[in-house]
Amino acid sequence: GENVEQHPSTLSVQEGDSAVIKCTYSDSASNYFPWYKQELGKGPQLIIDIRSNVGEKKDQRIAVTLNKTAKHFSLHITETQPEDSAVYFCAASKGGSYIPTFGRGTSLIVHP
Amino acid sequence: EPEVTQTPSHQVTQMGQEVILRCVPISNHLYFYWYRQILGQKVEFLVSFYNNEISEKSEIFDDQFSVERPDGSNFTLKIRSTKLEDSAMYFCASKGDGNEQYFGPGTRLTVT
Numbered sequence: 525g526e527n528v529e530q531h532p533s534t535l536s537v538q539e540g541d542s543a544v545i546k547c548t549y550s551d552s553a554s555n556y557f558p559w560y561k562q563e564l565g566k567g568p569q570l571i572i573d574i575r576s577n578v579g580e581k582k583d584q585r586i587a588v589t590l591n592k593t594a595k596h597f598s599l600h601i602t603e604t605q606p607e608d609s610a611v612y613f614c615a616a617s618k619g620g621s622y623i624p625t626f627g628r629g630t631s632l633i634v635h636p
Numbered sequence: 637e638p639e640v641t642q643t644p645s646h647q648v649t650q651m652g653q654e655v656i657l658r659c660v661p662i663s664n665h666l667y668f669y670w671y672r673q674i675l676g677q678k679v680e681f682l683v684s685f686y687n688n689e690i691s692e693k694s695e696i697f698d699d700q701f702s703v704e705r706p707d708g709s710n711f712t713l714k715i716r717s718t719k720l721e722d723s724a725m726y727f728c729a730s731k732g733d734g735n736e737q738y739f740g741p742g743t744r745l746t747v748t
Contacts, residue, residue: 566742567741568739573735621691621692623669624737626680628678
């Protein structure tokens with residue numbers, strides 16, 4: 525089955541800096557890659573996603589890149605703010621069920 | 637904005653007891669899911685449900701687990717005889733026609 529690895533497990537940055545979280549996946553058939561943000565006491569919330577036919581997608585301060593050949597994808601957050609502090613999960617899934625296999629999560633801490 | 641709700645937020649039970657975790661998915665969604673997250677570990681898929689039947693399940697979802705949609709609004713997960721290792725956060729999610737799954741806030745299950 526699919527295996528998703530995520531790094532780093534913890535990321536500490538100063539407000540205004542950029543943050544990058546990286547993931548790799550094992551199943552070349554995976555074609556949908558969502559990213560979730562989980563705040564304390566809440567369930568994961570989708571913040572951005574990318575399909576395998578696209579190399580990059582951007583939404584304001586958040587961008588995702590996908591390298592299908594290398595089977596890795598990354599989340600980039602620019603101009604970080606304290607409210608960006610949360611646990612971020614990458615995931616990979618394939619068409620049909622779109623049931624995600626999650627990475628272990630990255631705890632992002634943005635210091636004011 | 638519509639959201640997935642889950643009750644209770646925290647359930648404490650003794651080993652061997654039955655528990656029922658409840659979820660109210662978003663009203664016009666047709667696909668329903670349960671996930672669990674053991675403390676410090678990945679979010680893991682348990683089961684998906686569509687058209688009043690299980691569409692997929694993981695190896696974790698053994699005979700001790702069952703799901704039900706008893707009426708038009710609730711979606712439940714039952715664990716027949718809880719074990720210590722069932723202690724985890726359990727997340728319900730629902731999905732409409734698109735790819736995005738909407739997660740509830742979770743139920744923390746503690747088995748003593």
